Amino acid sequence: MDKFDLMISEEEIKAKVKEVADKISRDYDGESIVVISVLTGAFIFTADLVRELTIPVDKIDTVQISSYEGTKSTGNFIFKKDITTDISGKNVLIVEDIVDTGRTLKKLREMLQMREPKSIKICTAFDKPSRRVNDLVPDYNCFTIPDEFVVGYGLDYDGKYRQFKDIMIVRTDNE
Ligand code: IMP
Numbered sequence: 400m401d402k403f404d405l406m407i408s409e410e411e412i413k414a415k416v417k418e419v420a421d422k423i424s425r426d427y428d429g430e431s432i433v434v435i436s437v438l439t440g441a442f443i444f445t446a447d448l449v450r451e452l453t454i455p456v457d458k459i460d461t462v463q464i465s466s467y468e469g470t471k472s473t474g475n476f477i478f479k480k481d482i483t484t485d486i487s488g489k490n491v492l493i494v495e496d497i498v499d500t501g502r503t504l505k506k507l508r509e510m511l512q513m514r515e516p517k518s519i520k521i522c523t524a525f526d527k528p529s530r531r532v533n534d535l536v537p538d539y540n541c542f543t544i545p546d547e548f549v550v551g552y553g554l555d556y557d558g559k560y561r562q563f564k565d566i567m568i569v570r571t572d573n574e
Contacts, residue, residue, distance in 0.1 A: 400572070401556070401560075401569055401570065401571050401572060402569075402570040403550070403563075403567035403568065403569055403570070404567060404568040404570070405565055405566075405567055405568075406544065406547070406549055406565075406566045406567060406568050407542055407544075407565060407566040408565050409564040409565050412447075412524075412541070412542075412552060412565075412566065413447070415541045415542060416444070416447045416448055416451060416524075416541060417451050419448070419522065419539050419540075419541050420448050420451030420452050420453075421451070421453075422539065423448075423452060423454070423492070423522065423539060424452050424453040424454045427454045427490060428454070430454065430490055431454060431455035431456065431457045431490065432452075432454060432455075432456055432457065432489070432490045432491070432492045433456075433457050433458045433459075433460065433484055433486055433489045433490065433491050433492070433516075434448075434449055434456055434458070434459045434460070434492050434494055435460050435461070435462055435482055435484075435486075435491060435492070435493050435494065435511070436459065436460070436461045436462070436494045437461075437462055437463070437464070437493065437494065437495045437496070437503070437504075437507070438461050438462065438463040438480065439463070439553070439555075439561070440495070440496030440497065440553045440554050440555065440561070441494050441495050441496045441524070441553060442461075442553055443552055443553035443561070444494060444496055444524040444541075444552065444553055445459070445494045448494060448522065457489065458484045460482040460483060460484045461480065461482070462478065462480060462481065462482050462507065463478070463479040463480040464476050464477070464478060464479060464503055464506075464507060465477050465478075465479040476502075476503070476506045476507070476510075478510075485514075486511065486514050486516045487514055487515045487516065488515070488516065488517050489516050489517055490516070490517050490518045490520075491511060491516045491518065491519045491520070492519075492520050492521075492522055493507065493508065493511070493519065493520070493521045493522065494522050494523075495521065495522070495523045495524070495537075496523070496524050496525065496552075496553045496554050497523060497524065497525040497526070497527065497549075497554060498521075498523045498525070498526045498527065498528075498531075498535065498537055498540075499527050499530045500530055500531060500532045500533075501530075501531045501532060501533045501534075501535035502532065502533065504521055504523075504535055504537070505533050505535045508521065508535075520538040520539065521535075521537040521538050521539070522537065522538065522539035522540075523537045523539070523540050523541070524540075524541045524542065524552065524553070525540075525541065525542050525543075525544050525549065525554075525566070526540040526542070526543050526544065527543075527544055527545070527546055528543060529545065529546045530546055542566075544566075547568045548568070548569055548571075549566050549567060549568055549569065550563060550566075550567055550569045551563030551564065551565050551566045551567050552564070552565070552566055554566070556569050556571065
């Protein structure tokens with residue numbers, strides 16, 4: 400049986416998401432945005448975040464990326480599911496669950512940049528900067544966390560535990 404230790408409670412998450420949403424609303428004052436949620440992990444954070452925004456949201460779209468490691472550890476990426484929104488000239492806010500190595504978001508941002516949006520920013524629920532392999536820095540981040548594998552609030556271990564309301568450190572059977 401996997402075991403769990405509480406890292407961040409539901410109440411703390413709720414308060415911080417509101418705080419970050421308020422900052423986003425202030426930063427984009429007078430503008431509208433297109434939200435792109437990175438599936439599957441960001442679905443819960445996206446749902447909470449967009450409901451706290453006070454700026455117009457033109458579209459909410461989703462993207463799913465499949466990464467596979469090549470012979471070197473650089474990784475390659477394909478869209479498992481692309482967005483259907485035309486983002487040219489739009490303010491794009493990418494919403495992600497967690498930034499770890501930073502590879503996914505760096506590549507996704509590059510791929511979306513080619514479609515000539517007015518701006519692109521990244522908002523993540525959790526950030527593990529100690530794991531970064533590139534210079535990616537999210538524009539908005541709710542919680543900086545240590546190098547632990549966490550589940551809940553959309554984050555999974557082998558597909559499980561996404562529905563947990565709190566963020567928990569998982570101690571797997573393999574440990
Ligand atoms: P990156 O490209 O290494 O930044 O990968 C980020 C992705 O790795 C996230 O979207 C998650 O799907 C997954 N990931 C990284 N750390 C964790 C974790 O602690 N728990 C669950 N998933 C994680």
